[in-house]
Amino acid sequence: MSQNEMERLMDERLRDSVLQALAADARTASLNLRVGVLGGIVHLGGSAPSDDDWVWAEMVSARVPGVRGVVNRIEAPGAPSPARAIHLDLL
C-alpha cells in the first residue's frame, strides 16, 4: 500500500469515527451534518439551529482521537459565514 493510500485509509477511518461521535451525541445526532477529513483535519458542513450547536459540533469532533483540527463550515444563525477564509491552530 502506498503512503497516499495509507493516509486516505486513515482519513476514512477518522471520518467514520467523527460521524459516529456526532451520531452518538444527543445535540448533534439529528443535525445530519456533513463531514470530510483530509490529513487528519476535519471539515464540518450542513446546518445547525443555533450558534451553541455550531460550537458544540466542533467540540464533539475535536475530541475524537486523531483529529488535528476542525474547520467549521456549518451554517447557523449568528455563526460566521461557512465560506470565510479559515486558518487553524492545529491540535
Next chain:
Amino acid sequence: MGNAYSAEALALSESQSAARAQETLAAVPCFANLPVHVQEAVAQVATHRHFDAGQIIYLEGEPATALFILERGWVKAARMSLEGREQALLFLKPCEVFGDVAIFTDTPYPATVMALEPVEVWAIDKSAILDLVARHNELAVAVIRHLAGRVLYYVGLVEDLSLRSVEARLAHTLLSHIEGDGDRLVVPRRTWTTFDEMATRLGTVRDVLSRALRTLEQEGLLKVERHQIVILDPAGLATRGDQYD
C-alpha cells in the same frame, strides 16, 4: 449523516431541465464541440441545484458523489494545508467544470468548494458520468483535455507559490484577470474579492498583500480604486510577474 446537499433542486420540468442543462454544456469550452447526441445524453442525467452565497457545495475529504458544471455565479475551491493555512486553489466562473478530479481518481474531494455568489450548477452523479465516459469516446477525450488543463494550471500555481515573490504573484494573478473597460485595462473587484480572499489565493496574509499592492502602485504599475484595480502599465506588470525570488 453525510452527503445531502443543503440546497434543493429548483422545480423544473424534465424537458425544461434537460434543455437548460444542454445549453449550459454547449457553453462549456471542453464540452462545446461534443456531438449533440452526447451533449443530450449528459444533459439527461444532470440535476439542477441552487446554492446561496456562502453555502458549501462540497467539503474537502468528503466522498466524491458528483461532478458539477457551473451555470451561474462564482465559486471558490480552497484546501487546508497540513499546517492549517487555507490556500485558495481556484476561483471558477460560469461554464466551468469542477469535482471531476475526485470522480476520475476515485478519491474524496481534494478541496472545499463554496458559493461566493448565488450559484446555479448542474450535478452529474459519479456513476452516471463514469457510465457516459465509458460509452462515448468523444466525452472521454473532452474529460482528458479538461483534466490536462487542470494539471497545467496546478503546475503554474506551484511555480507561483514556490518561486515567485508576493509582488510577482500578485502581478501575475492580476494580469490573468485583466478586462477592458473603455480605453482602460482593469481588474474588477467583485463583492466577495476581499483582501482575505485575495491573500488566500496568493498564499499570504492580508498585511503582506496590502504592502505588495502599495509597492506596485508606488511603482506606477497600477492604481487601486474602490471597485477595481486599474492596470496602468501592463508591460511593466508582466515584467514584475516574471521575476523569480
